[in-house]
Each structure stands twice: as structure tokens, then as C-alpha cells.
Amino acid sequence: MNKRMVTSIVLVLLMLAAGCIGNVRDEIITELPDDWKTKTQRTISQPQLVQFDSCDDMEYSLKASIAEEYRTELLQAVEEQYYYGWGMFDDGMVAESAMDGDSMASTGSSQPQTRTQGEDFSGTNNQEQGVDEADFIKTDGYYIYVLQGSSLSIMEIPEFGEIEFASNSSIEGSPISMMLQDDRLIVLSSYNPWSINSEDDLYEYLRWGGEYSQWRVNSLTKYTTFDISNRSSPEIIQELYLEGYSVDAREIDGSIRAITHSWLNIPGLSNWLNMPSAYYELQWDDPERKTYREMIAYETIQANDEVLEAIALEDLVPKIYQRVGGEIIEHDMRSESCENFAQPMDGFSRGFTNILSLDLFSTTFDFESDHLLSNHPLVYASKDALVLTENSWDWWWFWGQDEVDEMTNIHTFDISVPGVTTYTGSGRIDGQILNQFCISEHEGVLRIATTVGQWNRWWMDDPEPMSSSIVTLVRGVNPETDQQVLLEYGRLDGIAEDERIWSARFVEDRAYLVTFEQIDPLWTIDLSDPATPKILGELEVPGVSTYIHPLHDGMLLTIGMGPAGEDGLGLDWSSTRLSTFNISDLTQPAVADTLMLSPVNDPEDNRWTWSYSEAKYEHKAFQYWGPKEMLAVPLSTYRYIESHDEDVGYHWSYEYISKAIIVNVDEATGSMSIHGEVNHSSLLNDEGRNHWWGGNENIRRTIFMGDYIYAISGAGITAHHLDTMELSDVVMFEVEYPEYAYYDY
Template sequence: MRRSLVVLSALCVALSGCTGGRTPATGSSSAQPVAPGPAPAFKLVAFDSCEQLLSSLRDAAAGVVGPWGFANGGTMWRGGGVADTNALGRSDLAGGKAAAPGAQEFSGTNNHEAGVDEPDIVKTDGKRIVTLAHGALKVVDVASRTVSGSLTLGSVDDVSGKSATNVTDLLLAGDRALVLGYDYKASIDGPPGRAPGVSGAQMTLVDLAGAPKVIGRFTIDGGLLDARQVGGTARVVVVSRPMITFPDTSKFDNDDARIAANRSAVTAAPVEAWLPKWTAVDGAGKRTEGRVDCGAVSRPTTYSATSMLTVLTFDLAGAALGGGDPVSVVADGDTVYANGPSLYVANDQRWRVMADTVRKKVATSPARPLTQVFKFDISGAGRPRFVASGEVPGWLLNQYSMSEWDGHLRIATTTSLENTTSSAVYVLRLNGGQLTEAGHVDGLGKGERIYSVRFIGTTGYVVTFRQTDPLYTLDLSNPSSPKVVGELKIPGYSAYLHPAGDGRLLGLGQDANAQGRVQGLQVSLFDVRDPAHPARLAQHQEKGGHSEAEYDPHAFLYWAPLGLLAVPMWDNQQPTVVVLKVSDTAITEAGAITHPGRYTTIRRSLIVGGTLWTLSEQGLKATDAATLAEQAWIAL
């Protein structure tokens, strides 16, 4: 989600597994199996009462609190990790979304799964383009190529007099837009223990039927992780930290005394310190407040109680946003994946690895990297239902590391342990309230880590990298016996894989020399019709170039009807969008698009009819998709 950076300055907890960058592995490539073994299954358990919830939270948090509390600063990425980000949809690959009456065919957002929309900075329905610019929502009429509506979003901080809202992404459903962002005013008005600058996640519902107007706003403690939309229903995932006021431990001369004082603060904290508070305001200004209910909270077998994961539900066609119907798990969240009926949230459990270091205890053996997965049933329009939980060894790269097919979850992870690194793909099946292993294949890229993953039907593609790019093809048709069937080694790596139809696969990443040093942007066209013998048919290189699409696939546009590929790029020259033509066997450069301003970075590209639209913070440019002739410039 999306892919905004949110600094949760003093509340992001080292113990709770805040995501950061994965450390590149070392060693040589090898497909010899290493057997990490399956992780034990675990099951979510609901709390029976607020008293039981509070007792369990206090005990768990007191067990992991450090000499300086939970907080040591930190950074949380929305969309799941270093390269989320998280995204492409098979409907888009096959020619885009069906246009509404009176609209033209259009590309839409590059989503992971067909029918599951993801938040982004721009949306279109074929008649209008809706985007966020300079803290405002802008509506551009495609036919007249003019700004037809503008709405400044957010409230004003009573203390500073400045805008207290930061808008980041949006979803679009008919004449409604759901704008996602952060309310910094909530950090000033919020309860004791909330750190300065820490925001409340905020959702704003905007009616676009006439002049854009706000008809509902919802704010909740915590930071946005990601969101998904199916039809007119949006699911928003929020991660919050306990709001506990710790004593000044600098007066103590040893860590044991500091930890004891902090444990006293934890064991005195009320249950409200953990339960996120929410506020809803409708279009008439009516205000409603509440908290996540004790009965809506569940816990995994092992947890630190330093994070709460909450899933909210909003009907975008409603008169207002309402209370969000929250359901929560005492866990952190790093990565969100949904395929329509199911929504998964993964938690990489890094707090387990870090706990002994923070508490200055020496472990007898390294903690084993694990990822917890929580599955929700979102097939209905109402509150999500917990379905199952599971655990696999290793850590995920991003949402593309997960895929549900025929009732089975395929999940690719990298495990680094005792100076060895290897990757695996696990297949999990539903077994009561648990996700248990049906089968796995390991030993992928020994000494390397995963750089990209793509699951298409019963075939999986995994790229690992250290000095060369092994592209592994996996046969996943038998869930109990997944296997590697092919491997292709080339210089560099693909950070994003995109199906191009008829047994073709596009890879976007970096070229590299024999020592593994990156050389610049690289686009590869692979032939994967025979999974046992993948081959690269063509490549295009931009020396010294980099692209946002390498870590955020929303910036990647492939328009199959024209064989058009548009990729934003920056190097030492002016930022551009490189436009390529992709045939069955070749990649050729069609040209480049720039925006006014020496350092104006173009963020997104989309197709509406025969026009290629490109978006930067400065404006939208309309370009003929066939000739690349400029048609219009619209300042935002």
C-alpha cells in the first residue's frame, strides 16, 4: 500500500517485530535441500472476559519489557516489508478492467489479485482520474482533461494552526472515495503515553457525485498497515502499541532496577492501554466514540503483548463510516494478502529473535526465525471471521510471498540461521482452526535470499540473489509434494515478476556484474512455457537507473492490448517514464516521458482509452499511447 513510511517514533516496539530491511545473505547458490522442518501449528484463542484479557496482556508484556520500556524508536512499512509492497491483478494483465457505462477501457491499479483492489495514490474508473496532491483530493475529467473537483482534506491542529492530517492512499467505489491517512491531532488530544508525532490512523469517506465532500471520518489509535477492497467493502488493517506511561529509569544505576520499575508500570496498566480507541464523525458532524471490545480480541499461543493487530470493515456505499466492526489479535502485522474470500495478515515474529538482546540475556542458541499467519474470512460484507492461524519457518519478502489456490496457502520464506541462508515454499491447508503443513520444498538459493516471488495457478516462480539471479520454477499442482522443476541463472536479479500472457513472464530489477554489484535497471522477458527449461528471450537495460516499481509494483504498468510497458525511472539525469514495447520475443524502447521541472519524479502510469496518463506531484500528463505525442498537461 500500499507504501508510505510511517515513523512511530517512540511507540514502535523492537520486541513486537517492526519490519525493517532484510539483510542480504551471503554464500553461494545451491539447490541442495536444507531441512528447517515445519513449525508447530498453533491456534488462535479468544479471551473469555476483560479480566482474563488484562491478566494475560500484563503477564506477556512484563515478560518482555526492557530497561527503557518497549520503545527505542523504529520504523514501520505499510504493505509488508522492504519491497512491498505490496501488487498486480490478472484482470489488469488481460487487458484492464471493464469500463463503466460511458467510460473507456482502462488499466486500473496494478493489483496482486483480480477483483481485490489495493490502495494507491491514484485511481480511475475510465471517466475520471482521482488522485491525492498537496494534501487535497483532485478529480480530473478524462474527456475534457480538466480538474473538475478539488477537496482539501484533514483537520487543523489547534496548537500549531497547521494541517494535522497526512493523506497517503485512496480506494474508489462508484461515486465514493475512501482516503487513508493519519491524524496527528489525535496524538495531541490522545491519552497519556502516546508519543509526540505518533498518529491515529484515519479514514475519510468522500462523496464524488457532485462537488467532492466529506461524508464521514473514522480515526483509531495506531498506524495503517494496509487495506483491501472487494466490491464496495473495504477492509483496513491497523497496528497499535500499548499506551503505557513508563517511569524515568535514568535515575537507576543498573538495568535490573530499570526493568523492575518498568514491569511495575506494565502490571498497573488498565486494559484500555491495549485496546485501541476509535472516533467516528458523520457528514453532519455527529461524533461517536468507542474501543475495541474485549470479546473481539484473540491471542496466538505465543505473543509479546506489545502490539495489537486490528481489522476494520467499512461499507463505502453507506451514509457514513460507522464504527468499523473491529476484530483484533494480540500480535504485530507486517504483510497483508487477500484473494477475495480470504484475507491473511503475516507477522514475522522478530520480537522472539530480539527479546534476549533487549533484555541483555544470552540465548544458548539463536532464536529461530518464524512467521505467524492469521486467516480471516471476508467473503461476507460484515465483520471478518477468524478462520485459522499457522506458523512457518523464516521471514517473508512481501505480499507476493503468499498466494491462496484451491484452498491451500502457498508461502515463500527465507531463513537465516547459524551463518546459513536458504529459502523454501510451504503449502498450508486448513485443519480445524489451524493452518497446517501439507508439504514444502526447501533448499532454494542456499547462501542467498529471496528477491521476488510470483505464484500463477499451480506454478510458482522464486528469484534469489547474491551474485547471479537463479529463477526457480516450481510445480505446486500436488500440495503435499511441491517441487522445483527448473532453474535459470542470469546476472542480476528481478525484484518484481509480472505475467505477460502466453507463457511469458516479465522481470524488473537490476543488472549486476560477476561480483554481484548492481549496474542499473534491467527488464527481462522470460519464456516459461516449459517450466523445466525457463529461458530469457530479451532484456532492456538502463545503466545506473532505478525504479520505484522495484519495491512498489503499483508503479509498474503493463498494458497487454498494446504490448506497452511503462516504468518510472531515475538516474543522474531527469526522472522519466521509460516506455517499452513488448512482443512475444523482444523488448524495444518506444520513448520516454518527462514532466516539467528538473527533478520532478513521475510516480504512476495508467491507460484510459488510447491515452497514457502519467502522474507526478506536479500534475498529470496525457500522452498518445501509440505515438507518445503529448496531448495535455494538467497542473495539480
């Protein structure tokens, strides 16, 4: 093999003196192969998931993916191109009689004997009817379940407008969300290995042995299943820990699919250049600097290969742990020949997407786990189908492949049988998908909204411009391989050149898209013939909508941001704007009304920070209640206050504004008006709370129950009568914040 000299003897001696080469390999390398940094040509074939024939095949594929990812990042470092990427509560609760400035309202309105979701009370704002999404607030109409701090709190609702504390249960880790069905509740929590007590049996399972002190993973997801038949004393009946972080979860009639994503920390691998001090003493434009980088990169690539060769497959695959009677049982996710793991035919990923299937009513507490070698997924589910989408390749894969556009893999699964998840085929589309609302299944046809272009090529000076598409897919069989596949059935390209999708919603045989660059077009699209999707109408509106909520066939309700200036261009990121759109004529969509919301009367006063509404980014915070044609929108802001006292010196604190704005929405005309507000500010602005800010001060969720609205923040839960907006009951969460100090100057 032809080789070339890359350094002089002087340079080698400098590096030896700095201890740089010797700490990578014992052998000194002064010549590098000519092709050592040739960019690997990628192969594009099919996205279909292929089960591994053997664990040896899986080990080879996984190690090849890891080695190529680290090699690519090291080559980027040689060229000096780097990727930068894009509260506390205790278990106590105390009932309070009232908040400052509020009087207690009577709860004497009539109560239904049987409380039905959708008729008597609102639940989680789910994308699809009958498919419940995990959230940190749940209700069955008789109780409200709240994850706050490190506890599960259960409040009874004896009568609408009342709140009675039922119980608190400690949750291991940081609670994320939960799923509820009848007398079973499962809590998902994030568990950082660094927080595990060294006396816990789980501690040693998660550590790498030998000289390495790091953990196998950065995060675990814990699944704690409770029997809540006695709400005053919930009982833990199962505890599972899965290596990886929670992505999302869905529940259908007690059958749960929980999705996690994992990748393991591998001791000894490096994706950075450990340069000697002599390197930093050279001038920035000295060509010897690149010589250093090349040599260290080559040495590091060789060292990484040795690490991967020595490590066993079981140390590259995430595991499940089960706590039974205080002891830990380790479950190896691999079957005997690893056939329960699969990857796309041309997949190149070190990550694992794990589908944990649980039946809340199983007496044996069994679970099924399925695993894909894939990139981070998005999750969509109808009552019978689970859809996982992933970027076909991670950002590093495109290094040296600038002619290839982004693509997305679509993997579908049958979930009609409780506790069983069956693969039903894959497909691939151009572009990337914004969120779950860009995915929908209707009458056996999968519909996808996607933005195409070269999104994440941060090293490119002039990536291809963006545009959006609608693609429809149906299930079929590849006659050559006899595999189940998703076949493209129809498509609509060229939507909104130079813009990307900001929100989408599919409703039966229609689609609604909002795209944006400087102004917001709303697009109405006909999908009655899924083979030939057609644009019916377009409406340009200043600002942008980030979430679309259909009221009925003729009206849309959206939330988003207003324009930056009077010319209608750009975005005012601090604003919250509601819009209604009349779509009774899909060829001529029209604005019915707009309403700007603010948590304070003087939003232009620069003493306040930008106002914030979680509902602009999280659909579960957007609570529309059809029976009363009312919408609840959380809004908050705060400001920093500093004062001086002769006795104690300078004193600082925060002033919080935490509200839920209640809006009347006329479904017939689309007109909107502010009905009233729920204000938690007085729960927060006291000496015990207002010296710390962590985001838990915001009202984050609301629930409509009969003639009342319940609002939940990190401070507590309140009930207000909707007719008068008077407070009827409140339970406050006791919160401990870090100690604060006063400073004398």
C-alpha cells in the first residue's frame, strides 16, 4: 500500500514529549495509509425491517455502525467542522380555605350520578379518539391524579367544584407521565443512574466494571404499576426498569405500548481529538496543526476499533430489570438467536427503539418487548395500528453524501391484540416529519405530511431549499422478497416553496397544513381520493399557527404567535394568538376571528419577561371543552424584583404571573371573547416560594368538570365556577425550595 509521510521527526518528538501518541497506542505511527480518511460511500436500498439471523450478525452490524459514526466525527474534527447540535416538591399536601382576593363559591349545582368523559368532564387532549396518550395529569371524573415532584398525588372530587386529598405515593426517579384504566395506573419516570443509592441492588448492574466509573446508560425509564382500587392507599404491583429514555406511550382499553430509545455509553471510545499542548502553541493558520489532527484522528480510530473488537454484544444491548421482593432480576432482551431485534435493510444506527407491550389487567404482569436498531422515533397510534417514524439516517451519515436528501422511514405494527405488537411493513418517504400530527391513518391508508430538503447539513453553505409534500401509503407485499411493505399510493409535491411545516392536522378525508417563512399560509387539501391529493385552498395570514384543533367540519381553532411588526412579517415569539378559520368552503378558507392573549395588562412593559404558553408547543396543555364551547389556555410570565433595606441590605425575589385564560368560542361563527381567568399568582408570590424559578410555577393543565374548571400548577390545584369564575376549592402542594441568601453591599 502506498503511504505518505505526515510529520517530521521533530513533530513526533514533540508529540511524544506531550504524551499524546503513547496514550493512544504503544506503537508510534509516523505514516498514514493514503485512503485512511476516504469518506465511506453509503448504500441506499430499502427501509424494510429485517430480523437478524444470528447474534453474530447483529454484533457485526451494530459494531460497524458505531465504528463508522465515530470515524465520521473524527474526520470532521480533522477538518475543524464540529456539530454543536440543536422543581422540587416534597410529599406533603395541605388544604387551604381560599386564595387571596377570592371568595369561596357554592358547589350546589346538580351532579351527574355517573360521570362520563366527553360529556361530564374533559380528559387528555388526545390526537385520536379511543387512544389515550401518556401525561402527568389524568382523571376518571371522580379523582384527579397528579405527578408532581417525586410523588403521585390523588385528589378525590366528591362533587364537582370540590377537592379532597386522598393520598400521596412516592415515585422512584423523576415522574414523567402516566396511563390510567379503571383501577390500574402505570407511572413512567426517568431515573438517572447517578442518583441510585450504592446500597441498591440495581447499582452494580448499571456500572461498567473494571477501571471505568461511568454508567452503561445516562437514563433509565421506570414503569411502576399501581393497584388503585383503594385510592387512599395505592399498592405497587410491578416495577420494571428499561435502559433508555422515554419517548411516548399509548393506551387502548388497558393495553399499553410504551416506546423508549436507548444507546449505551461504551468505555474507551472517543469521538474527539485529544491534542497535546504543543498543538495549541502553534499559530492558528500553521499547516502543522492539521498534521497533528490527522495523526491523532488516525490513532483514535485505530484505538476505537480495538475497543469494539474486545467488547461483548451483551454490553452493547440495553437490558430490562425487574424489582421483585426487593431483589433485582435482570432480563436480557436478546432471544437465543437475536431474532427479536431488527433493523432497516440499509440501516446505520447504534440506537435502539424499544416497544414495551403491557396489559394492565394481566394477572401475571407479563410484558413483551420488541426492538429496532434505529434513530430517535416519532410515535403515532390509531386503535389498531402503531406507527413509528425515524430519520432514515442520522446527521453524520450525510458527511460526504451531500447529493442525498433527507428521508424518513415509516414502520407500522398491528396492535389490535392486547399485549401483542406485530410488524406489518415499512416504507420510506422524502423529507422529515415535524410531529405526530403529521401522521394519520384513515380507512387503511397512511397519510404523511413532510418537509423535504437538506435540513441538517450544518457544514453546507448552500443546502437545497425546503418545500412540503403530502404522501399516502398502503400496505402491500414485495413480490421479490415476499416481505410486507408500505407502497406509495399517491403524493402531492411542491407545497410552499422555501417554507417548512409548522403544524398539520388530518380529519377524515381532509388535511390542513400551516407553513411559514415570513408569513403563514393555511392550506386545505382534499384526500377523498388518496391516490391524487389536491390543494383546494390557500390563505395567507400574518403570524403562524403551531397547533390546529378541529371544532367541526366547517371551523378550525388554532394557537400560535402573531407577526413581529405592522407589516405582518416575521414572528413575535413572546405573543400568544388564537385564530378561528371558516373552512365551510374548502376552496376559500377565511379568518373568522383572532384573539391576542397576554398574562398581564401591560405586556409592552419591559420589566416582564416574554410571556409563555405551553399550549403553543404541547397539545395536552390546550383544553377545549365542546359542551360549553370554552377553551382554557395557560399563560405565564415573571419579573425580577430587587430592593434595598437598611437592615438586611439588598433583597431580591421573583414576581410570578400564572394564569389560565378561559375563552368563549362560538362554534357557529368562530367569534371569540375572553370569559375569565384562573389566577394562581397569589399561591406563588410569598416569601417561601418567590426566590426560586424553575418553570413549575406555570399552570400546566386544566380540566373541565360540569360547571367548574380545575387548574393544576406546581403550587396547587384549584376549582372555579365557570359562571362566576369564583373560587370554590383549593389544595396547595407544599414545596421546598433551596435556601436563598441576602447580600450586604
